[in-house]
Amino acid sequence: MSSRKRVFDLLRTINVASCQCPAHGYRGNIHVSNSTPVKDYAFEIKCSTVRYGLGVTREVGQDLVNLNAKNVCVMTDSNLVSLNPVKAVLNSLTKNGVNYKVYDRVRVEPTDSSFKDAIKFAKEGNFDSFVAVGGGSVMDTCKAANLYYCDPDADFLDYVNAPVGKGKSISLQLKPMIAIPTTSGTGSETTGVCIFDFEEIHAKTGISHNALRPLLAVIDPLHTLTVPEKVSNYSGFDIFCHALESFTAVPYTERGSAPANPTLRPAYQGSNPISDVWARFCLQTLQKYFVRSVYNADDIEARSSMHLAATMAGVGIGNAGVHLCHGLAYPIAGNVKSFVPKDYGTEPIIPHGLAVVMTAPAVFRFTAPSDPDKHLEAASLLGADVANAKRDDAGKILSDTILKYMDAMKIENGLKALGYTSSDVPDLVKGALPQDRLLKLTPRPQSADDLSKLLEDSLTIY
Structure with missing residues (x-):
């Protein structure tokens, strides 16, 4: 003092x-x-160290040697375990004399039960580092396993975001984690967030803290060349909404009160000038490469650009945050009935990117009055002609632009196509309301009736 x-x-x-x-x-x-200011007055930009390049996975074994790793937990899923990305990682570890054990039971769209299974595996090993090879589900599962491995006496809900869990801050040092994404969407390789379906409430929630960020993100575009069309499609819309939501989130100076200690500043801080740079980069990349990357799997330029955009969107959302599209998406995915998308196996599932974009046209019509100029700029970056646009039309213009992308990508025609009807809306609203952290980042306050209307408007979108 x-x-x-x-x-x-x-x-x-x-x-x-x-x-x-x-x-x-x-x-x-x-x-x-x-005295501490009433409103926050600062923002921070934190992310994992990012290494990008074709074939860069070959270096991961050397990274672990440099970390003096003796026993590594490698996490992946059953689809990837026999494919080239995992083989490349294990070859690098073997070549460099690094001992490892593989956990390959990660669930696509993980649940609290699947998290707990991975945590149990981690606790049974004497690991000094973690490597995640896969999409967002793998990386998020690995973050949770690392956390509860390092705090073995913690109750599972201790660290889960309030109001579902206790929202306890992470004060202990986690083991080094390297994230190697194989899809282009979540950006989880740079963020301090891990998301899962909490089965008790049929909605997604998560754990959010800067301590969860991987130490290193290894971005190797070669891993994207075998990603199936639908996976590339839906993952791309996750980038799409990450960029739009972080760009239009409530400004960091309006998010809430300043923390009494800077370590208490949340991971999701609201839009800010630096995260806006990443959002603009991503929107420009989507305009140029999204369609090419989905329909031309061997287009290395397009897929490489989308892979980098996913990471850059992760940097943006990892500091600015996302809002209403994600808040509504969590119960949409958590209450899945019978929808089984192509390229995702045989079990009912609503992929995250699909769940997120389904309400995007309605959401951005709703949020546009908060900052028409920013919504028009977003539409322009995505290719819309806004030269003579009126500010009052910003919501419709951005919504129509989103719909053009959804139509080009053959996205299903609204929530009805995913198995929902008007009678499901109250339950979806009930699942969205606990997403307090995301709803507060929305640039317009919203009531339960507002959420109901957004979902009703999304039952049919074309």
Whole structure:
């Protein structure tokens, strides 16, 4: 406290003694307060170290040697375990003499039960590091396994976001984690967030803390060349909504009160000038490469660009956050009935990117009045002509632009095509309301009736 006082006293002394002649400009009297501001006034940009390049996976064994790793937990899923991305990782580990054990039971769209199975595996090993090879489901599962491995006495709900869980802050040091994404969508390789379906409430929730961020994200576009069309399609819409939502999220100065300690500033802070840079980059990349990457699997330029965009969107959302599309998507995916998409196996599932984009046209019509200029800019970055657009039309213009992409990608015609009817809307609203962290980042406040209307408007979209 005494050192803090000396700093403030020094600032005041400098202010009084400063030259105030016209040549140097009068800067006014600087007021330094010891109290915490009511509104937040700062933002932070944190992300994993990112390494990008064709074939860069070959270096992961050397990375683990550099970390002095002796026993590595490699996590993946049953579809990937025999494919080239995992083979490349294990070859690199073997070549560099790194011991490892493989967990290949990660569930696509994980649940609290599948998280607990992975946590049990981790606790049974004497691991000093973790490697995730796969999509967002694998990376999120690996983050959770690392956390509860390092805090073996914790109750599962201790770290789960409130109000579902206790939202406990992570104060312990986790083991080094390297994330190697094989799909282009979630951006989980750079974020401190892991998401799962909480089976008790049929909705997604998660754990959010900067300590969960992987130490290193290895971005190797070669892994995307074998991704099936539908997986590439739906994953791409996750990038799409990450960029749009982080770009239009409530500004960081309006998100909430300033933390008493900077370590308490949340991972999702609201839109800010740096996350906006990543969002713009992603929207421009989508405009140029999205369609090409989905319908031309061997287009290495398109798939490489989308893979990089996924990571950059992760940097953006990992600091700014997402809002209403994701908040509504969690119960949409969690209450799946019988929808079985192509390229995703035989079990009913609503892939995350599909669940997120399904309400996007309605959501951005709703949020546009909060900042029409930003919504028009987003539409322009996606290819819309907004030269003579009226600010009052921003919502419709961005919504129509989103629908053009959805139509080009043959996205299903609304929630009805996924098996939902109007009678399901109350349950979907019930599942969305606990997503407090995301709903508060939405640039317009919303009631339960507002959420109902957004879902009703999304039952049929074309």
